[in-house]
Amino acid sequence: MSLKAISAKDAASLDKDLMDMGGWSLDQLMELAGLSVSQAVWKVHPPSKGKNVLVVCGPGNNGGDGLVAARHLAQYGYTPSVYYPKEGKNELYQRLKTQLHSLSVPFTTDFASALSSTTFVVDAIFGFSFGGPLRAPFGEIVSQIESSSVPVLSVDAPSSWDIQSGPPKEGPGAKFMPQALISLTAPKPCVQYYRGRHFIGGRFLTKSIADKYGLDCPQYPGIEQVLEIGVDAEGRL
């Protein structure tokens, strides 16, 4: 199964359509996006494989999706922690932080230590709006994730990858290949360079919006908010 990709520019336009014309608030979209991320984590790394999940959040909406996912993971019985070195200014992000504090989810400032004691990483650093280069501290963070053996799920795109042309030729991220990727709404063009388990989430796309952007409406099973669409390098679904 493969789904048509959407460019970064169209992805931004689609989100704007959902909010300006479709009646959606960012709170609602992020809630469902983050919920999808948490369900993908459950499928790739159920609690039986380890409950310590480190959610690495960037300053924008990708990081916000990570904050929502961390909240759901805490509700599922994981013991998530969050690394959020460059907090977004949007009041929504501050509220998501408050929600995590209410669940006693720790925010760490020592990334190396957090990475060494986790069983899974959620890379919610950058999504489709990433235009490079990686600013501090994220170059160093991506390098550490890249050279770690801890499995990673990236949200929307492997952070450091160009949304169109994929992994950087050199430097942090050049050899970054997360074990799993969840594309939100539609895959981004860089998925052609990706090998690993691939999910799609964000179950709010309508047929009219899909048609406008030439996308497929994913056929999610039952009540699930996530659909596995990828085949990895060994040919397993």
Next chain:
Amino acid sequence: MSLKAISAKDAASLDKDLMDMGGWSLDQLMELAGLSVSQAVWKVHPPSKGKNVLVVCGPGNNGGDGLVAARHLAQYGYTPSVYYPKEGKNELYQRLKTQLHSLSVPFTTDFASALSSTTFVVDAIFGFSFGGPLRAPFGEIVSQIESSSVPVLSVDAPSSWDIQSGPPKEGPGAKFMPQALISLTAPKPCVQYYRGRHFIGGRFLTKSIADKYGLDCPQYPGIEQVLEIGVDAEGRL
């Protein structure tokens, strides 16, 4: 399994705590509440039993939960329709309507006809803030639902029931016993008069809030947003 009940007054105070101190927006709470409702519908009445679901929405937040549920049901492949005779003024409700229009979910004004052609009803008319009496057109609506053989899931409380003392002694709702009930956050005292399948939803309660109000934290299975807690009159879970 039984869970401690929460009074209408405490339920209102709890929601206020979540929003004033817990960092939640109404958009987020309603999204997860409505998602829970949609998952309970799936369990009670999967699409194989009939895809036509009539969602009856009242003017307040209970109706808003119904609107969110209708959207998720449309995404699941049901063909929901909505009866919403007294629209809430809150701009959130208007946005939820827009979202449903985008999914081509019809809003009906002919309740009797809609009821006769549906396979399932979601009663999202009144929740914990209901203080009676049933104002028009809801007295007539409850009477029609009550005398119909179509199975019903009520959201938070069977509409017309007093939140503390249960079904009215006479008039519309006196014999109303929906096949299923989903309590949001915690059961309301009137559940003691209820016999049928009973679910709990609203997976956003924290231990500190539960402790403050003397509630239980439901042990939701896996990634599910709904938990069946009830035993019906025949002793089936």
